[in-house]
Amino acid sequence: MLTTQMIKEMMVDEQLIEGLDAVAHEDDDLVRSGIIDSIGIIKLVLSVESRYGLKVEVEDILKDDFQTLGAIAAFFNRYAA
Numbered sequence: 001m002l003t004t005q006m007i008k009e010m011m012v013d014e015q016l017i018e019g020l021d022a023v024a025h026e027d028d029d030l031v032r033s034g035i036i037d038s039i040g041i042i043k044l045v046l047s048v049e050s051r052y053g054l055k056v057e058v059e060d061i062l063k064d065d066f067q068t069l070g071a072i073a074a075f076f077n078r079y080a081a
Helices: 004-013 038-052 069-080
Strands: none
Touching: 004 038, 004 069, 038 069
């Protein structure tokens, strides 16, 4: 099970955010605030697939699933189940 902390750490590793403090709360809107964009979403998906052996279908990737850390964790956990 992926946690929001794990997602934050991957975002740092992929240089999508400057540090773990870049996203203060689980419900911060990452897209609206410009923290993550479509390229960042793809980088994050590829990173998670590589690290955890998940396979995400491209047509399943929706911007709404990447709005917040909680939404991102829930998205990937659907694949991990």
